[in-house]
Amino acid sequence: MTAVPEGPDPAGGRPKPGAPVDSRRRRWAGRAKALGEAARVRTRRFWDGAQPTLRQLWWSEEPATPVTTVDRRVPEPLAVPAQGQVYVFLVRATYTWSSDSARPELFGWYVDYFQQQAAQRLHRLAVRYAVEVPPHRPRDLHAALTAALADDDPAPWTYARGEVTFACEPDVTVHLDERVRKLLQPYWEQRIALECERDLARRRAEYAEERDRRDRREQMPGEAGRARRGSRPDGPVESFTPLEPLLPPPAPRPAPGQRSRPGEPEPPPV
Structure with missing residues (x-):
């Protein structure tokens, strides 16, 4: 048997090689267009529904507080x-x-x-x-x-x-200036020494005056001197000197016509 090459069907039963490709392309193009339109509709509906929520979530910049x-x-x-x-x-x-x-x-x-x-x-x-x-x-x-x-x-x-x-x-x-400081240093050392000596002399004079005043108080004669040598009026314990001696209480008098008890002194005549 001899193989006969297949040729185009003259009756049109078999499509041409390019015809099925164009048909499938048109069919897929129509389907993609329909899917894209449906996606756009769904996206628009979703966006319209999400607008109120997104407006609440929008960030608004407040004026910054100045910081020094x-x-x-x-x-x-x-x-x-x-x-x-x-x-x-x-x-x-x-x-x-x-x-x-x-x-x-x-x-x-x-x-x-x-x-x-x-x-x-x-x-x-x-x-x-x-x-x-x-x-x-x-x-x-x-x-x-x-x-x-x-x-x-x-x-x-x-x-x-x-x-x-x-x-x-x-x-x-x-x-x-450091040079001026060195020139002034001996002067200030001498001045500080003189001020210290003056302060020491003043304190010595005050101490001597206080000692002389205390000696004069101690050498004052009489009661004034003894009172001054005693405790001070503002001291914790003051010296107490009675003005007159304390007398014994008087004896009770017997009734008229009643003799006193033996050992008791006789009442003075009235």
Whole structure:
């Protein structure tokens, strides 16, 4: 037998090779479209039903409560020339920084940025007043700076960068130059020694005066001296001196016409 190759059916009983593929594609496309439409309808219904619940769960941002952050910096002391331009004063300052608009994580960066400006501002103020003060009078410079920070350039100092605002309050102290301290040390040692001797002499004089007063009280004659040598009026036990001796009680008188008992004294005649 000879195999005869199969050919297309002229009667149309067997479809062409491309015809079944197109039919299945159209059928799957129609089914996918129907499923997609049904999914969209279900999604829309679910979304419409979930809207009231989602509105209740929506997060609304409340206005943030301002928090004030405070930091203190103690940089190196400032050296300002004193009167005569030979010696200097050492101005130590403590800067208190505060802000209620800066973020906590950026607070230190802003303080470092403004610290140099505050130090230069204080240095100009100290130089202006230090040139008129002798190098051994740091108290006068401290008083002048305190008055200037209260009147001429009052604190707190304000610094701003963008929307961030900082306030700075400096607290200053003034110290001697080390060279001036060495020059003044013998003077203060002598002064302290003289004050100690004066205090000792004063205490000795007070003690001698108190001893003389006590001796004079003890040497006073008569009853006054004995009374003074006795206990003090404000002491716990006072001395008691009777004004007159105590008399025995009077004897009872017998009735008229009755003789007294033997051993009893006779009543005086009436």
